[in-house]
Amino acid sequence: MGVDKFNHEGYYDPTTYEALTNIHREEMAADKKAAYLPHGGCVQSISGDVETNVMNAKRYSRFAAQKNAIPVTPYLLYPQFMDDSNEAEREMAMHFNYVLLGKCTEVWVFGGVISRGMAREIGVAKKRRMKIRWFTQDLKEVGEYD
Structure with missing residues (x-):
């Protein structure tokens, strides 16, 4: 995913970056778990x-x-x-x-x-x-x- 550390106006936005990164990480983990077959x-x-x-x-x-x-x-x-x-x-x-x-x-x-x-x-x-x-x-x- 290309989560940018800067907002649409070019200002550094660490809170949004961290929130979107966490969401992406959770989605990836859920996808991986759902796809697992022993x-x-x-x-x-x-x-x-x-x-x-x-x-x-x-x-x-x-x-x-x-x-x-x-x-x-x-x-x-x-x-x-x-x-x-x-x-x-x-x-x-x-x-x-x-x-x-x-x-x-x-x-x-x-x-x-x-x-x-x-x-x-x-x-x-x-x-x-x-x-x-x-x-x-x-x-x-x-x-x-x-």
């Missing part, structure tokens, strides 16, 4: 029945978006070009997941059965003191852990 890392099992799990990942991501969170769901990307049955590629994908998890402010865990990979991601989230939200497969929230 990044939610969606954690779920992908190994096993990959096709069904990818469909579930899509459903969970849509749910997160509808709840005004930005879904971070690498399980929708990596199976397209990486083989989950190849241990080296699986470990590489898990490393990618941990990096992306670091960009999230919350972790959303879906489903009742916790796989080995999910347990590792949840452990990383706990270590980073991230907010963890637990959901059933039917998208019902069952708990929260800070």
